[in-house]
Structures are given as structure tokens and as C-alpha cells.
Amino acid sequence: MRIELRDELRRPVGIVDVDPTIRPSRARLNGEDREFFFNWDTALDDASCLRRCLSCGCTDLFREKAFPPFMGVLVILNYAGLLLGIFGFAENIIVQFIMIILLLTGLVVLLKSRMRLVCYHCRTAHYDLPLARYHRSWDRAIADRHPGRATPEPESVEEEETDIFEEIAPSLSHEETAV
Numbered sequence: 001m002r003i004e005l006r007d008e009l010r011r012p013v014g015i016v017d018v019d020p021t022i023r024p025s026r027a028r029l030n031g032e033d034r035e036f037f038f039n040w041d042t043a044l045d046d047a048s049c050l051r052r053c054l055s056c057g058c059t060d061l062f063r064e065k066a067f068p069p070f071m072g073v074l075v076i077l078n079y080a081g082l083l084l085g086i087f088g089f090a091e092n093i094i095v096q097f098i099m100i101i102l103l104l105t106g107l108v109v110l111l112k113s114r115m116r117l118v119c120y121h122c123r124t125a126h127y128d129l130p131l132a133r134y135h136r137s138w139d140r141a142i143a144d145r146h147p148g149r150a151t152p153e154p155e156s157v158e159e160e161e162t163d164i165f166e167e168i169a170p171s172l173s174h175e176e177t178a179v
């Protein structure tokens with residue numbers, strides 16, 4: 001399982017790879033000297049499907065396709081090609097060839113994209129894991145219960161950051177302190 005960790009303010013913390021069958025107590029963040037400490041209690045159900053977020057513990061998770069960053073550009077180019085065809089500017093064989101390549105690339109990316117489980121509360125994303133049937137796609141009613149704290153009031157920023165440090169301190173530590 002790969003986890004793209006985020007903190008309570010939904011800011012990226014790092015990426016960690018872990019084998020859920022081993023359930024290690026901690027793992028090093030990819031490319032960093034920090035470690036993430038896991039709490040596996042009630043994290044997996046009887047079918048070894050993730051039941052709650054491994055970063056914040058929230059039980060509200062939604063499934064979605066993990067599209068690559070260039071997918072948005074690909075969709076725009078496909079729409080542009082569609083408009084060219086509609087208005088009769090796609091008679092050139094080279095333009096048609098490029099449009100077919102773009103269309104096929106989009107289809108391959110769509111079919112090959114992995115599913116991921118995302119936490120409603122902190123937006124931590126979990127990849128390469130079995131998904132349970134009760135994991136549904138994004139739901140506005142559930143999302144409204146987790147408005148997030150991504151844009152704290154300017155005068156309260158210092159206080160918020162202090163709170164967050166205290167909250168994530170048990171989970172994240174520098175290797176120097178662990179050694």
C-alpha cells in the first residue's frame with residue numbers, strides 16, 4: 001500500500017510505502033529522514049480492507065480514480081480535437097492521426113488508472129489496496145461534515161500551527177530522535 005500523507009490542514013506531509021499484511025509499527029517516508037508511526041487498531045476489517053484513514057483515523061473514506069497530472073491537459077486537447085472535427089478543420093491526415101493518438105492515449109489512461117481511497121477529513125490518499133463494497137465514491141453530504149481547515153483566519157494561523165504540531169507529533173518524528 002502507498003499512502004500520500006496529509007496533515008489536519010490537508011497539507012502534504014510525505015509518501016510512505018507499507019505492507020499491510022505485516023502491519024509494521026513505523027516506516028520511513030520516501031526520500032526523507034522522518035518516520036511515520038502506524039496505529040493499526042481497527043484500521044483493517046475482516047477482509048483486510050482499510051476501514052479508516054491511517055493518518056488521522058477518520059472512518060469516512062471515498063474511492064476515486066487516481067488520474068495522472070497530465071490528464072486535464074489530455075481532456076482539453078481531446079475536446080479541442082472534437083471541436084476541430086465539428087467545424088470541419090480536421091480533414092488533414094496529420095491532424096486526424098494526432099486526434100486518434102490523443103483519443104487512444106486518453107482511453108488507455110482512463111482504463112489503466114488505479115483506484116485510491118481518500119480521507120474526507122485530511123485528504124490522505126491510500127493506493128494499491130483492496131476496496132470494500134462499502135467504500136463509495138465522493139458524496140457531498142459526507143464531505144460537508146468535513147469542511148477542513150485549509151484556510152485558517154490570518155490572525156489565528158500561529159495558534160493553528162501550534163495545535164497541528166502537537167497533534168501530529170506522536171505520529172511523525174525525525175530519525176535523529178528515534179536513533
Ligand SMILES: [Zn+2]
Binds near residue numbers: 055057
Ligand atoms: Zn484522514
